[in-house]
Amino acid sequence: MTELVMDEKYTSRGSSWSRQKDLRPKNHLIVALFIMCCYLSFYGWSGISQAKDGPNYFEYSDENINWKPCNNSNSLPLECSSIKVPIDQFDLEHPRNETFIIPLIRMRGINATQNLFLNPGGPGASGFDLLHRRGEQLKAIIGEGFHLVSFDPRGVNNSVPRASCYPDERTRQELSRVRSLDVLSDSPEVFAWAKNFIQACPDTMGEYAKYLNTPQTAADMNDILDALGQEDMIYWGFSYGSLLGQTYAGLFPERSKRIIIDGVIDQFDWYGGLFEAQSLVDTDMVLDGFFEECVKSGPERCPLARMAATKKELRGKVLSSMTVLQDQPISVYINKSIHGLLDYEKLWFNGVFPALHKPSMWSELAHNMYNVFQGNATDAFLAYGNQEAQKWRHEAFEFITLNDGISGPEHWPQDRQTFLDKIAPLFNLSLFSPVQSKNYYLRQQWTVSRTHSYVPRKNMKTAHPLLILSTTYDPVCPLIAAKTANEAFEGSKIVEVSGYGHCSIAVPSLCLAKYVRAFLYEGRLPHTYTQCEVDSPYFHESDKSGQSSPQRVFEDTEEAEIHLAQVLLADGWDFASAN
Template sequence: MKRQRGIGSALVVVLGLGGSLLAPPAVADGPRAPQIDWGTCPDDVVAEAAPTELQCGTVSVPVDHADPGSARIDLMISRLASTNPDKRRGTLMLNPGGPGGSGLALPALLVARGLPAGVLDGYDLIGMDTRGIGHSAPVSCGLTPDGPYIANIPPYAVDDAAVTAQAKVAERVADQCADHDTGGLLRHLTTANTARDLDRIRAALGEEKTSYLGYSYGTALGAAYASMFPERSDRIVLDSNIGDTHLDRDGMRRYALGMEQSFPDFAKWAAARHDSYGLGRTPAQVRATYLALAERLDKAPVAGFDGSLLRLSTFAHLYKKMQYPKLAQQWQTLADGDGTAARRLLSQNSAAGGVPSSFDNSLSVFLAVTCNDIKWPENVDTYRSGVAEDRRRYPLLGAATANITPCAFWPHAPAEPPVAIDDDGPRNVLLVQNLRDPATPHLGGKMLRQKFADRSRLLSVDDGGHGAYVLGDNPCALNTATRFLVEGQLPDKDTVCPAG
């Protein structure tokens, strides 16, 4: 998942063109001698990774895997090599989520967050910008932070008219993406093609197999790789699962379920600090404060900060407990109607300027992958009905995540069916899932557990927030996943880690 205006890494929708429905072959290059010339990483990666020093290199892949002789693009990958050859067992590919998240500096981020030495000794950590992202043939829809499309979750629709209005915006954005796709790469951004790229990278590294650690959307990519190349997958850890190898409309709507399940953690925290923040003396009162403030901002925004942005910002701040104080301050400012402070909040939460940027690149990739992976409904009435239903069952965010997206008007139809989970393979998939995750609710882990069947085990963590292994602070989750990566010990049965 990716963050826009302080929002978290979410997921979205599809539609469009023609193309063969015959799947390109899952076969990639076999093991051979390493082919990558390692060197210094780009300056922005060096700065983000500091003080950890990474090496970077490129791997050439076909734009269209169904036509290996077609044009090619270079994918940039990074490496933090094992410093203990006696304990090294292979490569651990990493993905931070999105789709649209840059992962070149991810090895350094995990080191900074305390990735255990056993993993650092056992693996070369491989980060990457997947196709279309950052330093790997970046795509652009020409989106700007001051435009009508600012996040991968649509705006909250207060009524049917709001859905109709959003449909016009969504159609313009889809057309804009088509107009900017001068290189023809956009239609080839799919989870299946990215999984094929992973296998090209594995081969270029000279490895017979690769291990993998993916977060959020990275679980969809990892599930696709483990299903398309089961015998080339080594130890697979999927953390914060979206429930399949792609994001569909049901998956998007599950964000609202996640917010309902994670919001009580913040409400309890805020209620215990009522004397400081004044948001309510009980969790129920904090929830009532949120609903009332959002409705008030729907009618009378404060310096451009409306109810939709409040809901989206609140959702994003539930990703990590360390963000709770900032969220409480934001509510205070908006409740006081302080326009000056609200404008400062907006400037902090959005990028300045009106030119394509990493904001544009991230959202463009998010749209392309989610819209290309699977066909989404085209009828606006379908979204109106979903919005009305989810406004009732998930009042905190449901009328946003059920709203219409550019995928309803996407210029390209899926070129192949989404990758099906393959339960016929090695028993090598560990699913890690917080019980209260705002973006990927626990249901996603249960769904993948059922699909992978005995290939997998589910490690449920009694915690909130997005991301458990290394990114969380639960000792049981850290120890269990590390034991699997280092020693290959998958739990005998599904396990629940108590609160840390």
Template sequence: MQGIGFGMAAALAATLVPGVSRAAEDQVRAPVPVIDWQACTNAKQFRCATVAVPLDYDNPGGAKILLDLLKVPAARPSTKIGTLFVNPGGPGGSSTGFAPMASILLGSTVRNRYDVIGIDPRGVGASTPMKCVSDAPRPPGIDYLFPMTWAQAKPAFIQAQWTRWACADQAAPIVRHMSTADTARDMDLMRQAVGEKKLNYYGISYGTQLGSTYASMFPSRVGRFVVDGVLDPIAWSTGDVVPAVQPFSTRLRSAKGAHEALMSALEDCDRVGRAKCDFAGNASGKWQRLVTLAKAGKLTAYGSPLSYADLIGGVLGFLYATRYVGLDSALQGIWEENAGSGARASASAVADLRAAGERVRKAPYATPLLRGEVVSDAFSGVACSDTRNPDSVTDWWRAGVEQDTKYPGFGSLWTWASASCSKWPIVTKSDSYFRPYGGATATPILVVGNTYDPATPIHGARKVASLFTGARLLTYDGWGHGAIGTGCVTRAFDRYYATGALPPVGAVCPMDSGLWDGDAG
């Protein structure tokens, strides 16, 4: 490999040869920065800092990048246990924006006895954002979220690939160093900077991939560690077949989770009736009729056309919540408008449906608590650096069609979310972590999975619980993406973060209330 140093050659080999991987480390070896905490400009009760870390951990004394941090100090510092690092997913979600919410929603132990720190992942924060530039003009825009026909597939693929072309053309240096593994290294360096011997953590959605990666790379440094709404790390990274024959967003089977969440929710809607769910009364049959009209280009909402992709994407956005507030009334309004009754869906319901779909498009593996704290380009920068994928438009088209036969609509939506990752520059993968995942950790991990999660189906939680020695699975028997903020799960967090005590084997948490409670009428 002329022109490539031995260390880089070995790292590249690790990404290309099945079974070759990096060994677990004790901790990151790099100069430990001093964090100069100051009152945050817009929220004086919190502390903010900007910290320089290595761009490339293979050269820790070389070029630096800046990370943005926010700390929520423990409410009762005299009883402080330690520091808790948090990540809201995305990839592209802002951890500094998430930390204040996490300090409240994770329970009284966290709020009172932990400093909660959010580190905006590299490429996400304001100080060192991902930026790619191309001299080539952006391809013509498309007006659909995902393709429904082969004729639509080619323009959709070209549109997605423009990001890849730009990032191979005039990429900022950070684009070559945005892997989850590098973010895990940043987190370990910040652990050292705040003086913690072990890393306490809460991660949701993509934040669980960061958690699985950290725990596999630095198992001796794992403290009280929770992953919630869990991705299967093997499916995310490589899948079981090398070279990859499916896009990573297909391998994760998020489409299965979304389809099962919606179908079970429609059954529950009919069970509780119109008193609680406006869409009740053969809800699944009415849904199928809306889908048929949308596919035929005949569906309207508030007098304007509503495409099949917008219908599917908008509904998926609603499925992220632990209660489906507003979904039933939105669907019922659209149904009445298209049933020839002369009624019209409300403008606000249609706007909510479109907004829900847009949130999913920007950060599909993020907590539903996020609203505007998303850098959308970072999704490709992180996910494509982390994952092995096939190469051609045919691969994405075939994968979407195959999944749509099992999980209608959601198969194509989830599959095409990763289209920018085809032929992502291999040099960006040189510091990525692909395997092995799991093994013994210094502290057992608490793994939380929802029965009907539309983005990270419960099989991901079961996989992670089986990979890490002593990990314990807590099942939330309900809907939504992640269980943060629910009563029984919060009580389990309180006990675990206070004492390290895990829930009993096979523990299941019920919902706080019905899926449709308080929504109709």
């Protein structure tokens, strides 16, 4: 994972940013000029000049911001900058000294005149990481007609200050661990742990704690637009990014010219509901799809198919074997430094659940699970055994979800048993419902005051209708939420990819890519509800190098390039940090 900074602090230099710790070589001016020349030879010199901040920085004639190259060896040229935004976007009549610094990253399009904003989800996923790791594939899908822009929202990753409930990383590792996946037996521990957590968060962040929420981030996007000299919002948001897109369109409909929401969250539940039970309504359907596609593919491509001849039979045998694992974990010894236990929670919640988001993982999951059921748990332990891994080194997810929604003693019973009795029925809705357990305890006890007044509305008319994307069976953002958004925004249209996985980019579909391009470039929407097919099998053989390869032949060169980019994107998208 490539990130510009994790622990070093950033300082503001006008509209640009730099590290406090100078890691550049002594001849950094020569190096910077060389990088700049390479960059400009690729994109051209039109409308660009050296910024007053020095030779490291440059600016474009139609923008109010300075940039610097921030490329790495694995992507096309990238440029970076930052802006300052007020701590409270909705009280500008009483200006304050506190600000957030929002880092920006851009991959320029050769024929582009406008910027397309991208948000990878979370809340808490990094826009910097998105363009560094997946910018090339996104550019191939979108084309050269847009500059691709992303950012780390307030509280996230490289933003300053970064959301945190701990003074340092060591403390985070020591104090953030809590058992919560066994709903009944873990309840006393997670209930007590949450009491400390909800005090540590505002103690660490101070006044900033109240202003980490989605409506504030949506307003920050207008400041970015203004800095770029662009009037209209052009946006593609995935997962939580769909919520940010809906919030932006609800707050600023007149600037919402091209909004794509993909893998949709129900904004009415998010802001106004106690529970998120709807989010897992299709999760078990995706699991059934895994079993069905496995049986259809046969044992050569899906080893689990050796255990059963039908989807129903395979489901029964797998769940029965998981029950055995729940009663008796498997010891795994590789060497004196690498050994431990593979238990039910590691395989089910670290292995199976993430794979439901990303069908490109299904072949590996089937291989690992089959070996476990045959008595060999080594591969599964290596793949899923690290429960201490952190998705992010910050708590933006917690701050934003808790500040956005209905949280605190006013809405929740504070007695543990009464609270447990209230939420217990939710855990019968899906085999994976326990993943939400910890967040419910945080909602129960959260005491940071809600500082936004955004309430989603129906019959919203935006500058141009929205394009809404979804798979048929999404494990965490179900199709029903896309239909709710469709009803909320006038004229919007849904394109459904007839398959499994989280967001449309979970599986390759040239049909889907064509609708995206038609919308972005021409504003064209399908006339009615539209479905697209998936262009690849769910279980397939990798090439000998283990790299992803095209799974369908297209005679048209551009279509072939888009297909390969979709395959690579589906295989490489980090859904663990994009939900």
